[in-house]
Amino acid sequence: MRWTLKPKPSEENSSKLAKELGVDVLIASLLLQRGIETYEAARNFFRPSLSDLHDPFLMKDMDKAVARVEQAIAKDENILVYGDYDVDGTTSVALLSSYLISYYPNVATYIPDRYDEGYGISYKGIDFAEDNGFSLIVALDCGIKAIEKVAYASEKNIDFIICDHHRPGPELPKAIAVLDPKREDCEYPFKELCGCGVGFKLIQALGVKKGETIDDMILYLDLVATAIGADIVPITGENRILAYYGLKVLNSNPRTGFKAIIKQIKKQTLTITDVVFIIAPRINAAGRMKHGNHAVTLLTETNMNKAIVWASEIEQFNTDRRDADKRITREALIQISEKKEEDRMTTVVYDETWHKGVIGIV
Incomplete structure (x- = not known):
């Protein structure tokens, strides 16, 4: 892997921001690399406010x-x-x-x-x-x-x-x-x-x-x-x-559909990482394996008992998606191996039985 390193801020700028914020110079340098150059910008970064949303x-x-x-x-x-x-x-x-x-x-x-x-x-x-x-x-x-x-x-x-x-x-x-x-x-x-x-x-x-x-x-x-x-x-x-x-x-009073998903995955606190890798794949699975309508129905449902049924259905879609992902990946690698193309920079593999909704992930 080739890393693209952001330019290191000058010691003068890092020291100045560190003094304004009352933080270590290293923290100030990291903030500067993220385009946060003033006290006000740092406040907005660490303490987001709805009042700062644009008209x-x-x-x-x-x-x-x-x-x-x-x-x-x-x-x-x-x-x-x-x-x-x-x-x-x-x-x-x-x-x-x-x-x-x-x-x-x-x-x-x-x-x-x-x-x-x-x-x-x-x-x-x-x-x-x-x-x-x-x-x-x-x-x-x-x-x-x-x-x-x-x-x-x-x-x-x-x-x-x-x-x-x-x-x-x-x-x-x-x-x-x-x-x-x-x-x-x-x-x-x-x-x-x-x-x-x-x-x-x-x-x-x-x-x-x-x-x-x-x-x-x-x-x-x-x-x-x-x-x-x-x-x-x-x-x-x-x-x-x-x-x-x-x-x-999401962590205090989510809509009923999210409550049903959270109940299934048994997570006490959700981070943005959990949203990306746990919540989103389940919502996506509906459109990949069946139809996106199932996701909309879950996310607009207000009855908890019905939401649990919809969430269980989507959980099954996600399980099917994972299984298809593993199977297609395995079969694709076998094709590459049989063609002796492991060392090629690119190759094309194909099977008409592969699920279209999963190929992009594979």
Whole structure:
């Protein structure tokens, strides 16, 4: 392994920061290497505060997104919350749908089938919306490049709001609103939100219009923290604040679905590492082995007895995923050995029986 070492800070800067913070010079040097150069930056790093979250209306098109959701509610329209089948997507769908349903009933969810529809917005999903009377689709963790799909929906008088965090192409979809901090024309101060993070900014903005405070949003942060851990986004800036308070929720008063998972894994305290390696794989297993809908159902369930049943099902999906992972890895290594290609820099192995949802892990 080749290590890329960060430049060592000057002794002068390290000593200055150490004196300001009252810490050892080594600690100050480590902070400087992480871009923390002032007392204020160190305070934000060690003591994240919800008051430091940015105004959601700084995000390009946020006003348009909020206005369209409010219009849908005022006109009694049906809203379809659409998301990807991975952890970021399913937590995003659970977050927005549970928030909207808390005060408006005409909301449903849609996760595309990994094998039948593939990643992102699908024609099948749009047809589902048309057939079931949905006039507004809010797409989360996908859609930033779905130019043809959004145009197809527009022909059917279905509006789109895109909430994504992936890098856009040269052209944006002609949606009612495109929320993506990576848009070149978006001046939102923090660019590294995950999809669920963008979804959270949307409900934060909707809450502002309803007179709610950030304290009213805390109960949704267990979902955001899980998405942050699973999507491996930098835990800096807003992500650090959201993850910090999200972990507090996970360890004190998580939503019913998470309670059911935690009960199964028998962990007293969850860290961000536990989220990445214990919680996230279980949520992901639903989309890998069966369907992402199972994850959304668990994460939006409010009845503990039902949640335990859903969590047990997802636990079995995760066991199946691990078994398939081990088997495919073993079979792939046998192929490499039989071809005598162990010393090659690259090789291609294939078996039509290998589970598509596991190959990426292998």
